[in-house]
Amino acid sequence: MNYVIGAASLIATLLIYIVCRKINQRYPSPFTIPVLVGTVIIVIGLLVFDIPYETYNIGAKWINELLGPAVVALAYPLYKQWDMLTKNIIPILTSVVVAAIVGVGSGVLLAKWFGFGHDIIYSISPKSVTTPVAMDIAHSIGGVPSLAAVFVMLAGIGGAVMSSYVYKFTKIDGFLGKGLGMGCASHAIGIAMAMENSEEEGAAATIGMGMSSIVVSIITQPLIWLLV
Numbered sequence: 043m044n045y046v047i048g049a050a051s052l053i054a055t056l057l058i059y060i061v062c063r064k065i066n067q068r069y070p071s072p073f074t075i076p077v078l079v080g081t082v083i084i085v086i087g088l089l090v091f092d093i094p095y096e097t098y099n100i101g102a103k104w105i106n107e108l109l110g111p112a113v114v115a116l117a118y119p120l121y122k123q124w125d126m127l128t129k130n131i132i133p134i135l136t137s138v139v140v141a142a143i144v145g146v147g148s149g150v151l152l153a154k155w156f157g158f159g160h161d162i163i164y165s166i167s168p169k170s171v172t173t174p175v176a177m178d179i180a181h182s183i184g185g186v187p188s189l190a191a192v193f194v195m196l197a198g199i200g201g202a203v204m205s206s207y208v209y210k211f212t213k214i215d216g217f218l219g220k221g222l223g224m225g226c227a228s229h230a231i232g233i234a235m236a237m238e239n240s241e242e243e244g245a246a247a248t249i250g251m252g253m254s255s256i257v258v259s260i261i262t263q264p265l266i267w268l269l270v
Contacts, residue, residue, distance in 0.1 A: 047097055047100050047101065049101055050101065051097075051098045051099070051100060051101035051102045052101035052102060052104060052105070053101075054087075055080075055084065055101075055102050055105060056105075058080050058083050058084060059076055059080050062074075062076035062079040062080040062083070063076045065079060066079070072202065072203045072204070072205070072206050072207070073203060075199075075202055075203065075235070077198075077199060077202065077231055077234075078199050078202070078203060081195075081199070084098075109173075109230065112230075116233065116244075116248045119237075119241050119244055119245045119248065120245050120248055120249060122241065122245070123241065123242055123245035123246075126242060126245070127245065127246070127249055130218060133218070134218075134222065134246075134249060134250075134253070135253070137219075137222045137226070137250070138222065138226060138250055138253040138254050138257055139257055141170070141222070141223070141226035141227065141250070141254060142170070142226070142254050142257040142258045142261060143261065143265070145169065145170030145171075145197075145226065145227065145254070145258065146167050146168065146170070146258060146261060146262050146265050146266075147265055147269060149163075149166040149167050149168075149169050149170075149193070150163055150166070150167050150265065150266060150269045150270065151269060152166070153166050154269065154270060160184065160270070161184070161185060161186055161189075162189070163185075163266070163270060164180060164183045164184045164185030164186075164266065165180050165185035165186045165187075165189040165190045165193060166185075166189075166190070166193045167179070167180075167183070167185070167262050167265070167266060168180055168185075168190060168194075168258055168262055169190070169193040169194055169196070169197040170194075170197055170226060170227055170229070170254065170258065171194070171229060171251070171254055171255045171258045171259075172194070172229040172230055172251060172255060173190075173191050173194045173195075173229075173230075175255045175258070175259065176190045176191065176193070176194045177190050177191055178259075179258065179259055179262055182263075183262060183263055183266065194229065197227065197228065197229075198228045198229055198230065198231035198232065199228075199231060200228075201224065201227040201228030201231070201232055202224075202228050202231050202232060202235055205220075205223065205224060205227075205228070205232070205235070208223075209223075217239070217240055217242045217243040217246060218242075218243075218246050220236065220239070220243055220246075221236045221242070221243035221244065221245065221246025221247040221250065222246050222247065222249075222250040223250070224236045224243075224247045224250070225246065225247035225248060225249065225250025225251040225252075225254065226250040226251065226254045229251050229254075230251070232247055232251070233247040233248055233251060
């Protein structure tokens with residue numbers, strides 16, 4: 043029975059993504075990106091049909107398992123754009139460090155200002171890095187790993203939705219700035235969007251996500267001590 047449920051949830055997820063991608067291609071907008079529309083459809087479907095997430099995840103979890111190989115595959119565009127990245131190493135390093143400080147600091151201060159407890163503050167602080175890293179950071183500083191994963195998802199989708207408006211407002215139009223912004227703020231979702239624009243932007247987003255994970259791992263605990 044589990045095999046049937048797993049196959050059904052996996053196929054349903056893939057079909058929903060394909061449909062959402064078609065919608066985005068026909069009506070291009072930050073609010074029609076497949077990850078946002080697809081997530082809403084799946085959540086509504088689970089609620090309407092009263093399907094437990096654990097049941098849905100029997101098959102859908104295999105999509106998540108592909109995240110690791112997908113991240114490893116990003117080494118290829120990095121290799122192809124290596125000269126461009128090494129020539130811009132100083133602005134890249136500076137941007138990543140600033141983005142990491144802003145990413146951690148904004149989450150901590152927002153949670154503090156709204157009066158949330160320490161468990162929420164510790165869980166939201168690593169929201170701007172990819173899910174496995176964020177969960178490990180949250181666990182190490184006393185947060186809730188599963189809650190950290192939720193904040194990562196919200197940050198990724200939020201960044202993907204708002205990125206075009208932010209870039210228009212700030213007049214950022216270079217592939218390096220846009221790519222680093224997406225990688226540092228929206229991790230894997232940001233990389234996927236950056237790759238659709240150009241290989242250079244995707245490579246910048248990849249290096250941004252990777253370096254941001256390292257920097258955030260180092261600065262999260264000291265920043266919490268300073269701000270909380």
